[in-house]
Amino acid sequence: xxxxxxxxxxxxxxxxxxxxxxxxxxxxxxxxxxxxxxxxxxxxxxxxxxxxxxxxxxxxxxxxxxxxxxxxxx
Numbered sequence: 001x002x003x004x005x006x007x008x009x010x011x012x013x014x015x016x017x018x019x020x021x022x023x024x025x026x027x028x029x030x031x032x033x034x035x036x037x038x039x040x041x042x043x044x045x046x047x048x049x050x051x052x053x054x055x056x057x058x059x060x061x062x063x064x065x066x067x068x069x070x071x072x073x074x
Contacts, residue, residue, distance in 0.1 A: 004030040007059040009041040011068055019063065033059070038071025 006023075010016050016034055023030055035041050041064070048058050066073035 005059045006032050007062045008034045009064045011036045038068045
């Protein structure tokens, strides 16, 4: 099975823990990166897009909290 690259954008530590545990429980083969603000998410994606020619690729799935401080998920 191919690794699924997942970006979790979440500011709540409990939600991060629950999401991580859920992926572990279903044994989803994945690479989970976590950022905690909208600003961090934008920087993460910009960095990944800039070096896409190397081994870094954009996420296959982004789980985005809509209620983030400052720059929200909308």
